[in-house]
């Protein structure tokens with residue numbers, strides 16, 4: 001398998017960390033959607049990452065669909081997503097909240113760094129910032145993850161930890177230590193694991 005995209009993308013990183021947790025070998029195709037557009041276009045004309053290229057040559061897009069495929073390829077005890085019922089919905093909705101936090105973080109970064117300063121629309125940045133912090137606040141208010149007491153990780157843990165680390169990295173002033181203590185604990189726990197440490201954001 002080949003995973004296309006850089007680990008500075010929270011979407012690519014959540015797939016890469018999950019691949020390692022599942023125990024899959026993969027080749028990392030470290031191309032940027034911004035700096036390597038010509039090479040990227042040949043692989044994915046939509047200029048989007050992550051893309052997972054299977055050994056058959058089949059190309060998969062959308063991190064959540066890629067993770068759904070991978071979860072179906074491993075033994076039940078290795079899955080990161082519960083197979084059915086309230087537990088599945090709980091993990092999925094936690095992922096949805098974390099992805100919303102991540103999406104808003106990315107929108108703030110794009111608005112403030114990709115667009116020329118004079119075209120940066122402050123009310124949009126203010127709205128995104130509020131949405132981002134509301135989502136992080138919701139995640140932080142959840143009961144502590146069972147993973148902190150030794151239970152296996154779920155995709156909600158992986159995605160929440162990846163998004164927290166990403167947001168702290170790209171918007172450090174928004175995330176002083178102690179603002180989201182539960183998430184910081186989860187992040188520290190996860191980032192110390194080999195699957196995360198072998199997938200550095202920078």
Ligand SMILES: N[C@@H](CCC(=O)N[C@@H](CS)C(=O)NCC(=O)O)C(=O)O
Nearest residue numbers: 009011033047048049050062063064
């Ligand atoms: N919903 C997608 C989001 C992927 C995404 O937005 N990737 C970014 C990299 S962080 C990208 O490809 N950006 C280039 C663009 O949007 O043109 C997923 O979960 O895979």
